Amino acid sequence: GQNIDQPTEMTATEGAIVQINCTYQTSGFNGLFWYQQHAGEAPTFLSYNVLDGLEEKGRFSSFLSRSKGYSYLLLKELQMKDSASYLCAVRSTGGGNKLTFGTGTQLKVEL
């Protein structure tokens, strides 16, 4: 089976940096995705990691350590529009392309 853990809620200040952690346990790791979901909207793809290290994409970066079963999403220069739920999802070997999602981290950006 698989288990994915993320903090339920986080609060940060506009202009600051926030790190959202995700830990996972899986029988065969085959990639990790981060999605952003605004209330009432579809999840949208942010990043993909399959090898150890940091992937940077504008204000968003994602890190993976396969040996530790750990990833984080780093958001820089926070904006009010970044207030959303951030979903960590893991794909496992033998499971095709289906994803197992964490329950999501609700980020609130304040002035």
Next chain:
Amino acid sequence: GAGVSQSPSNKVTEKGKDVELRCDPISGHTALYWYRQSLGQGLEFLIYFQGNSAPDKSGLPSDRFSAERTGGSVSTLTIQRTQQEDSAVYLCASSLARRNQPQHFGDGTRLSIL
């Protein structure tokens, strides 16, 4: 180009009725997925179609749930004899078949069982 389209966007029905939810994937995407999202819960995998292969139905919660994908494109998720615990947002996603390709989600169907 158009994204993943789902219909209806909202559905309210009485317990015991059957419902059909529709998904139009992005053109050219060979993989199609159904998930559901209950309040305060993560997305729960239901079923996955890839090309002409047999679908992965391992996430369907009971035999009241079934899905079809006709002509490798449009998919319909059917829930028979609905129960109140079926109330959730049902999300469809599609992707290209390659490993590093992300899934693109529709806006979902919000299903409410009275």
